[in-house]
Amino acid sequence: MKYLQIHPPVQAALAANRAVVAFETSLISHGLPWPKNFETGQKMEAAAQAQGATPATIAVHQGKIRIGCDAPLLEHFARAEGVLKVGRKDLSAAIAEGRDGGTTVSATIHCAAAAGINIFATGGIGGVHRGGEKSFDISADLSALGRTAITTVCSGAKSILDLAKTLEVLESQNVLVIGFGTDSFPAFYARESGLKLEHRVDTPEQAAEILRAQHALAMESAVLIVNPIDEEFAIDWHDLQIWTEQAEMEAATEGVSGKSLTPYLLSRIGALSQGRTLAANQALAVGNAELAAQIAVALAATGIE
Numbered sequence: 001m002k003y004l005q006i007h008p009p010v011q012a013a014l015a016a017n018r019a020v021v022a023f024e025t026s027l028i029s030h031g032l033p034w035p036k037n038f039e040t041g042q043k044m045e046a047a048a049q050a051q052g053a054t055p056a057t058i059a060v061h062q063g064k065i066r067i068g069c070d071a072p073l074l075e076h077f078a079r080a081e082g083v084l085k086v087g088r089k090d091l092s093a094a095i096a097e098g099r100d101g102g103t104t105v106s107a108t109i110h111c112a113a114a115a116g117i118n119i120f121a122t123g124g125i126g127g128v129h130r131g132g133e134k135s136f137d138i139s140a141d142l143s144a145l146g147r148t149a150i151t152t153v154c155s156g157a158k159s160i161l162d163l164a165k166t167l168e169v170l171e172s173q174n175v176l177v178i179g180f181g182t183d184s185f186p187a188f189y190a191r192e193s194g195l196k197l198e199h200r201v202d203t204p205e206q207a208a209e210i211l212r213a214q215h216a217l218a219m220e221s222a223v224l225i226v227n228p229i230d231e232e233f234a235i236d237w238h239d240l241q242i243w244t245e246q247a248e249m250e251a252a253t254e255g256v257s258g259k260s261l262t263p264y265l266l267s268r269i270g271a272l273s274q275g276r277t278l279a280a281n282q283a284l285a286v287g288n289a290e291l292a293a294q295i296a297v298a299l300a301a302t303g304i305e
């Protein structure tokens with residue numbers, strides 16, 4: 001595609017059918033503060049490489065879609081002010097205007113699939129916000145997952161959301177949700193939401209088996225592999241509720257809504273928890289990068305006919 005600029009190591013890996021894992025940049029530009037964001041991006045890439053996969057961090061840079069960023073470009077997206085938050089619907093405008101954009105899940109999976117990458121990892125997907133039945137604030141990630149054939153590894157949806165409604169919308173969108181080593185939908189910073197899942201795998205090979213069937217059936221929707229945060233970094237559900245309610249109240253008082261709401265809540269909860277949620281966010285994102293790479297390697301080993 002005309003607007004794609006594929007980084008040479010990613011191009012080489014794709015041409016040789018080797019494992020490639022895509023990452024997003026909104027997590028870096030809007031989800032975490034400097035320098036934790038740059039460190040997280042680098043650690044995610046290193047985790048993929050350690051498993052034998054090539055990382056491809058995706059962004060819009062000067063109106064071009066970059067499939068794979070080198071370290072200076074990653075640092076740019078971590079440091080620069082005023083980077084646009086680019087969802088799938090914003091891609092064309094960001095390109096035409098020659099902008100710099102950090103791509104969200106919805107935009108990143110569209111670009112990854114266009115480049116021929118079939119696995120993507122992030123921290124947590126967007127979903128239905130609390131009170132979504134009134135505000136209609138439902139992340140475009142959900143409908144994008146419903147119409148993009150890509151495997152997405154994440155720690156469930158962000159705990160600031162209404163997780164039960166988020167699971168309902170994923171079901172409506174035909175997104176297959178599989179617990180990795182768990183029977184319950186993980187809650188981002190917390191290991192458990194208490195919401196039961198129907199499908200579970202315990203190894204990357206078992207996951208790869210399902211992905212082969214998904215591919216053979218020519219499904220147009222994503223498979224979501226949900227991986228709980230490491231015990232060591234997990235945060236108590238009750239503490240999270242208190243911080244989230246406080247942050248939600250502040251957002252309402254300050255009139256924050258739309259695109260700014262998720263970054264605002266994440267940043268306020270980071271401050272209220274004295275940085276514990278930031279450490280947790282990094283740990284879970286790196287864990288998901290590692291698992292995605294293991295699954296990509298398992299898939300590449302036997303092909304995906």
Ligand code: PSU
Pocket residue numbers: 024026027030031032103104105106122123124125126127138139140141258259260262266281285
């Ligand atoms: N995962 C994280 N932190 C983030 C995000 C994901 O650990 O900040 C980003 C993703 O880019 C996701 C976006 O697509 O948050 C959701 O934003 P919204 O709720 O506005 O759709």
Ligand code: MN
Pocket residue numbers: 137138139140258259261
């Ligand atoms: Mn929203």
